Amino acid sequence: MKKCFGIDLGGTTVKMGLFEENGVVLEKWEIPTRTEENGKYILSDIAKAVLDKMAEKGLNGEDIVGAGIGIPGPVMPDGYVSACVNLGWRNVNPGKGLSDLLGGISVCVGNDANVAALGEQWQGGGKGHDSVAAVTLGTGLGCGIILDGKIVSGSRGVAGELGHVTVNRDETEKCNCGNRGCLEFYASATGIARLAKRHLAASDEASVLRGLEKITAKDVVDAAKAGDALADSVLEESMNWLAQGLSFVTLVVDPEVFVVGGGVSKAGDFLLDKLRRHYNHYTVMTATKPEIRVATLGNDAGIYGAARMVLNM
Numbered sequence: 202m203k204k205c206f207g208i209d210l211g212g213t214t215v216k217m218g219l220f221e222e223n224g225v226v227l228e229k230w231e232i233p234t235r236t237e238e239n240g241k242y243i244l245s246d247i248a249k250a251v252l253d254k255m256a257e258k259g260l261n262g263e264d265i266v267g268a269g270i271g272i273p274g275p276v277m278p279d280g281y282v283s284a285c286v287n288l289g290w291r292n293v294n295p296g297k298g299l300s301d302l303l304g305g306i307s308v309c310v311g312n313d314a315n316v317a318a319l320g321e322q323w324q325g326g327g328k329g330h331d332s333v334a335a336v337t338l339g340t341g342l343g344c345g346i347i348l349d350g351k352i353v354s355g356s357r358g359v360a361g362e363l364g365h366v367t368v369n370r371d372e373t374e375k376c377n378c379g380n381r382g383c384l385e386f387y388a389s390a391t392g393i394a395r396l397a398k399r400h401l402a403a404s405d406e407a408s409v410l411r412g413l414e415k416i417t418a419k420d421v422v423d424a425a426k427a428g429d430a431l432a433d434s435v436l437e438e439s440m441n442w443l444a445q446g447l448s449f450v451t452l453v454v455d456p457e458v459f460v461v462g463g464g465v466s467k468a469g470d471f472l473l474d475k476l477r478r479h480y481n482h483y484t485v486m487t488a489t490k491p492e493i494r495v496a497t498l499g500n501d502a503g504i505y506g507a508a509r510m511v512l513n514m
């Protein structure tokens with residue numbers, strides 16, 4: 202059986218996987234991301250890691266379908282990355298660059314959130330479905346949309362940027378993007394912590410969160426699970442905003458399944474039941490509702506999706 206490489210390029214490490222064509226991962230490893238000198242060593246380091254692995258396994262070019270790679274920034278339809286702050290890249294064509302370094306092996310490039318969504322659709326929480334929207338709740342709010350087994354990246358590479366959809370026109374504070382009222386501002390891990398501080402400041406209701414020096418999303422989830430009413434109201438508000446965002450996705454592309462990942466998703470059905478309840482209010486036009494499931498691949502979603510991307514070619 203032929204093999205392929207799935208590569209998830211992050212700002213500090215590059216995760217790599219050697220896969221069989223059927224989706225079985227044979228080996229996983231990591232190398233550091235060298236961002237010095239505008240990231241000029243990144244592609245050659247990756248190429249070396251791929252070639253070393255091929256030599257170690259006795260594989261040659263004919264044994265390899267190709268390599269897929271997820272990039273932490275927007276990728277234009279022509280394959281160029283115009284700016285990637287985390288890597289120091291400006292006007293780089295990583296697909297062509299890596300393919301040249303690998304002696305002409307096919308290389309596919311995608312945005313990391315989209316690629317991770319493809320991984321979840323293929324072998325994770327969305328397995329068995331062709332149309333999946335995967336949302337990641339971490340420091341920010343990432344989203345990738347897969348329709349009929351293919352990544353939807355859009356004409357400018359911003360399709361699925363659900364984190365910066367405006368859900369609250371009345372917001373006064375600015376989001377990192379410069380706009381106000383973005384979904385990410387309320388429904389990311391950072392957003393949940395922010396809402397908790399707001400709820401605490403707006404009332405003198407007793408809450409275990411009042412005793413904490415620094416509040417995290419996990420603190421809010423733990424407190425709510427233990428019966429803290431204020432923490433519970435924070436999660437209700439956050440999931441209400443997220444449900445509104447998911448309803449936009451439904452009414453535009455109508456996925457079969459939503460997959461929710463990232464650190465916050467460890468709260469499981471306790472959190473997702475709130476999300477499902479609010480979601481149902483916003484999508485009265487559809488009699489059946491998409492399933493909202495927890496992501497299952499964790500940090501490996503990126504390498505799975507990258508491998509799938511090149512196998513899909």
Ligand SMILES: [Zn+2]
Binds near residue numbers: 377379383
């Ligand atoms: Zn924003």
